[in-house]
Amino acid sequence: MSIRHGLLALLERGPRYGSQLRTEFESRTGSTWPLNVGQVYTTLNRLERDGMVAQGGEDAAGHTLYAITDSGRAELRTWFEKPVDRTSPARDELAIKLAMAVGAPGVDIRDVIQSQRRHTVKAMQDYTRLKARALLAVEDGGSRERDDVAWLLVLEQLIFQTEAEARWLDHCESRLIRLSAATAAGSPATGPASPTAPSTPTVPAVSGAPAGPGTPTSQHPSTTGTPGAR
Numbered sequence: 001m002s003i004r005h006g007l008l009a010l011l012e013r014g015p016r017y018g019s020q021l022r023t024e025f026e027s028r029t030g031s032t033w034p035l036n037v038g039q040v041y042t043t044l045n046r047l048e049r050d051g052m053v054a055q056g057g058e059d060a061a062g063h064t065l066y067a068i069t070d071s072g073r074a075e076l077r078t079w080f081e082k083p084v085d086r087t088s089p090a091r092d093e094l095a096i097k098l099a100m101a102v103g104a105p106g107v108d109i110r111d112v113i114q115s116q117r118r119h120t121v122k123a124m125q126d127y128t129r130l131k132a133r134a135l136l137a138v139e140d141g142g143s144r145e146r147d148d149v150a151w152l153l154v155l156e157q158l159i160f161q162t163e164a165e166a167r168w169l170d171h172c173e174s175r176l177i178r179l180s181a182a183t184a185a186g187s188p189a190t191g192p193a194s195p196t197a198p199s200t201p202t203v204p205a206v207s208g209a210p211a212g213p214g215t216p217t218s219q220h221p222s223t224t225g226t227p228g229a230r
Contacts, residue, residue, distance in 0.1 A: 002079065003025075003035065003039065003040075003043050004043050004046065004047055004052075005075070005076060005079045006025055006028075007021055007025070007040065007043055007044065007047065007053075008047070008052065008053070008068055008072050008073075008075065008076045008079075009076060010024050010025060010028075011053060011066060011067060011068040011072070012068050012072075012073065012076060014067075015056045015057075015065040015066060015067040016065065016066060017059065017063035017064055017065055017066065018037055018040045018041045018044060018063075018064075018066075019037050019040070019063075020063070021040050021044075021066075022035045022036070022037055022040045025040075027147045027151075028146075028147050028150045028151070029150065029151065029154055030130075030134075030151035030154055030155065032154055032158070044066055047066075047072065048066070050071075051069060051071045051072075052068065052069055052071050052072030052075055053066045053067060053068055053069060053072055054066070054067055054069055055067075094116060094165070097112065098112065098113070098172060102176075109176060110173060110176070113169050113172055113173050114173075116169060117166060117169045117170075120162050120165050120166050120169065121162075121166060123158075123162050124159060124162040124163060124166065127155055127158045127159045127162065128159060130155055131152065131155045131156065131159065134148055134151050134152040134155055135152065138152060
């Protein structure tokens with residue numbers, strides 16, 4: 001999450017002081033990524049060091065104002081134009097947890113998956129309710145309509161993200177069951193191997209998995225018909 005670019009985008013609308021930037025940043029993103037004042041001022045100091053912002057006097061209350069420079073505007077334009085890099089994805093705690101749970105002594109990975117699924121579905125329902133409120137706010141209009149539209153876009157990204165996570169959890173459970181069944185039968189899970197292919201490592205049995213290769217029925221509500229999720 002690029003806080004520095006977010007602050008530059010807010011400063012392009014005019015000079016701001018630190019706590020004002022924090023409030024506007026959180027308003028624009030619905031407090032999804034909360035900031036503290038110290039974090040804001042640390043970032044402003046770095047931007048000032050790099051010549052992207054400059055102090056521009058004080059307001060009537062004595063707050064030090066910061067203004068974006070030409071160098072800062074150029075950096076902001078580059079940020080908007082350049083795609084977000086996905087070649088080095090951020091670490092995902094859930095993916096790491098499931099990877100470490102495979103074969104871990106005393107851990108039923110299907111319990112881990114099902115517990116996460118319940119949490120994911122609840123989060124999706126919460127986001128959907130918030131989206132309904134955001135839509136009403138946008139339709140009503142008003143002085144904060146820009147922030148309401150921005151929050152709506154963030155919410156919809158969170159909804160799509162949790163939908164994808166729920167589908168991935170279903171896939172993980174189905175994959176582990178097939179691998180466990182194939183291991184128990186003594187055959188590769190993905191079909192006959194090439195005579196020259198290296199031997200397939202033994203896949204740890206999934207605790208609690210059925211003996212057959214069938215795909216489990218999803219234990220979470222279908223996301224297809226989630227109100228407002230599209």
